[in-house]
Amino acid sequence: MSLPHTRRHFLRSGTALVALPVLASLGFQRFASAAPAPTPPKRLIFLGFGWGITTESWFPDVKQPGKDYTLPAGLAPLARHKEDFSVVQGLWNKYSNDGHWGSTMWLSGANRFAEAGQTFHNSISADQVAAAQLGLSTRFASLQLNGAENGEASGHGPGLSMAWNASGKPIAGENGPVAAYHRLFAKDNTPIAQQKAMLAQRRSVLDTFVENARDLRRNLSKNDTQKLDEYFQGIREIEVRLSKDEQWLGVPQPKTDLPAPAPGLAGREEIKIMYDIMIAAMRTDSTRVMTYRQPVSTLLTSIGVKVAPHDMSHYHSTMGEKLEASQRRDLAQSELLAGFIDKLKSTKEADGSCLFDHVALAYGSNIRTEHNLDNCPTLVTGRGAGLKLGHNIIAPKDTPLCNAWLAMLRGVGVKAERHGDSSGELTQMVA
Numbered sequence: 001m002s003l004p005h006t007r008r009h010f011l012r013s014g015t016a017l018v019a020l021p022v023l024a025s026l027g028f029q030r031f032a033s034a035a036p037a038p039t040p041p042k043r044l045i046f047l048g049f050g051w052g053i054t055t056e057s058w059f060p061d062v063k064q065p066g067k068d069y070t071l072p073a074g075l076a077p078l079a080r081h082k083e084d085f086s087v088v089q090g091l092w093n094k095y096s097n098d099g100h101w102g103s104t105m106w107l108s109g110a111n112r113f114a115e116a117g118q119t120f121h122n123s124i125s126a127d128q129v130a131a132a133q134l135g136l137s138t139r140f141a142s143l144q145l146n147g148a149e150n151g152e153a154s155g156h157g158p159g160l161s162m163a164w165n166a167s168g169k170p171i172a173g174e175n176g177p178v179a180a181y182h183r184l185f186a187k188d189n190t191p192i193a194q195q196k197a198m199l200a201q202r203r204s205v206l207d208t209f210v211e212n213a214r215d216l217r218r219n220l221s222k223n224d225t226q227k228l229d230e231y232f233q234g235i236r237e238i239e240v241r242l243s244k245d246e247q248w249l250g251v252p253q254p255k256t257d258l259p260a261p262a263p264g265l266a267g268r269e270e271i272k273i274m275y276d277i278m279i280a281a282m283r284t285d286s287t288r289v290m291t292y293r294q295p296v297s298t299l300l301t302s303i304g305v306k307v308a309p310h311d312m313s314h315y316h317s318t319m320g321e322k323l324e325a326s327q328r329r330d331l332a333q334s335e336l337l338a339g340f341i342d343k344l345k346s347t348k349e350a351d352g353s354c355l356f357d358h359v360a361l362a363y364g365s366n367i368r369t370e371h372n373l374d375n376c377p378t379l380v381t382g383r384g385a386g387l388k389l390g391h392n393i394i395a396p397k398d399t400p401l402c403n404a405w406l407a408m409l410r411g412v413g414v415k416a417e418r419h420g421d422s423s424g425e426l427t428q429m430v431a
Contacts, residue, residue, distance in 0.1 A: 040349040041288050042384050042412040044130045045278070045361040048162050049294045049333065050102030050155020051313040052369035053377045054326040060087055060392040069392040074330035075379075077338045083390040084341065084356070085381035088429060090395035091404055092374045094421060099371025100310075101157025103293055106366040106376075108164055109402040109420025120158065122168035123420065126405040130414050131289045139248050140287040143184075145274060147295025148176030148266060154296040155309060155367065162291040173293065177261040177273045184277065184286055185256050192250055254284035267302025268332060270295060275340040279347055282355055294333075300325065303332050314370050326369070337363060341381060360385035360408050366401075376401050380429065385411025388431045395428060404429060 053059075058074035071079055078085065095111035098104075105112065107125035115121045127142055135141025144161035147154055156162075161173030174180040188195070258280045261273045271294060281287055297309045305312070307325035315322035344356040359382035368375050378401070380387050385408050395403075402420035407429045409416045418424075 040351060040353060040355075040358045041285065042134065043282055043288045043290075043355075043359045044127065044134065044385075044408065044412050044414075045289075045359060045382075046107060046127055046162060046291045047294060047337070047361065047363040048103040048106055048156075048291065049296055049365050050100075050151075050157075050367065051296050051309050051329075052102070052155075052365055052367040052372070054315070054323070054330050055369050055372075057327055058330055058377060059089060059375070062089060062392075062394055065392050065394045067390050067392075074327065075334050077331060077335040078341075081338060081341050081381070084383075085379055086387065086389050086391045086393050086429070088378040088380060088393045088395060088404060088426070089375055090397065091376050091378050091399055091401040091426075093366060093376065093401050094398070096366055096373045098157060099367060099373060100152075100155055102155040102365045102367050103162045104157035104159050104366070106364075106401075107162055107291070107405065108168070109400060109405075109422070110164075110168065111421075122159075122164045122170075124166045124168065125162060125164040125291075126402075126409060126419055127163050127289050127291045128165060128171070129416055129419060130409055130412065133414050134288045134412065138285055138287050139244075139251075140184075141244065142289040142291070143180075143281060143287045144171055144173030145180050145278070145290065145292040146173040146175045147293060147298065148270060149295045149298050151293060153298075153309065154294065155313070156293055159293075162293045173291075177265055177270060177277055178263055180274065180277050181258075181260055184281055184284075185253055185258075185260075187253055195249055254286060256280045256284060267295060267298035267300070268336065269302065271299065271336050272339065275336065275343065278340075279343050279355070282359070283347060296329070299332060300329060303328060305329065313367070316370060337379075344382070356382055358382075358384045360387065360412050362404070362408060378404060380404070380408070386431050387411060387429055393428050395426060399423075399426065 054074055057072050060069045060072055064070060071082055093105055093109045095109065096105050105122065107127060108123045110121060110123040112120050112122065131142035142163065144163045146161055151157070151159065160170040163171040163173065165171055174183050258276055265273055274292060278290055278292070281290065300307070300309060300312070305325045305328055307322055312322050312325040312329065315326045341356065344359055345354050347355045349355065349358065361382045362378065362380050364376055364378040366376055367373060368377060381389065387408070400421045400423055402422035403424060403426035406416060406419045406422045407425045409419060410425060411430070
């Protein structure tokens, strides 16, 4: 007997066809007990920080393009990985105009004044473009991680994380390592029947909202219709999340040998353990797309710097202790990144390769220093996107930062014609 195809049935069956997880009951086993995958998946990671860097000691000399460049003092802790990362100079988001927003527009390249009459507008971030394709078969389409401290204290600007959806609306993240660990690995002891009932109730509420919104559409102005369309976009995203929750219902959280982080970690130790959590997320294939909006204020405190982060970023005015604080910050961040790359290289995949072979990672900020928004500090690493590594890359004048994101997206297999204000793929980055 055939059943009527309601909108809900279509969403469930259609999504299952696209993104059905590997289920033990169908003859597959997941994670620790799984048979090795022939080819490890591609992963895309964005690590962003606020307040910029020390211009004079972070960037390589522009007169030394290519492989034969002298590593600057601010990147000295990365010396052992010099052949495996590239610094890309000359990139910027031409529409950015706020010197205190280190990550708000970093991955989108949006014009905040693009909508008439509005003082703030954003568009989809590069990680979410990737998540729409790389996140179909993982428990989490993407993972948004934040420092435990307030984002503004670290110079990040508006947003709940570095991720923004297709409507330019902020996507919430996990604040601090305890929340991130819990989201990934904490066991849900709620009975399956109760979980199903809760999902069904959410579906019912969502259906009611949709029907009511459709009734409203008949007599709306053009401006209100546009707002309603944004509302429907949000509804669609909720439906996708519900469908994914339904697919993974009954599939236990993966096990990890990483101990749960202690509460109260801040600054240097917080970033270090968050990097470990990201490694664990990749090892368990919980997600293939991650962003991390890093803390800066608590990092300074943890390394004994007493200068306020905003004052530090204005070191040009007085130099002295502000300049020293900025340089110490650069060294601490570079040391932490070097340790993360160490672990990417030492963590083995099922086929004998390592995580580093299948990761594309970008590290940087929308701000160079002070209120300067040109030459966004950009470092790329990982062998997962066919990027040119070991180089000091000098991009042509006025190259959009989104050209770099487009090259990375395509490199990990994401089909994208353009992104943000991109004018084409940054070919100088491609090996």
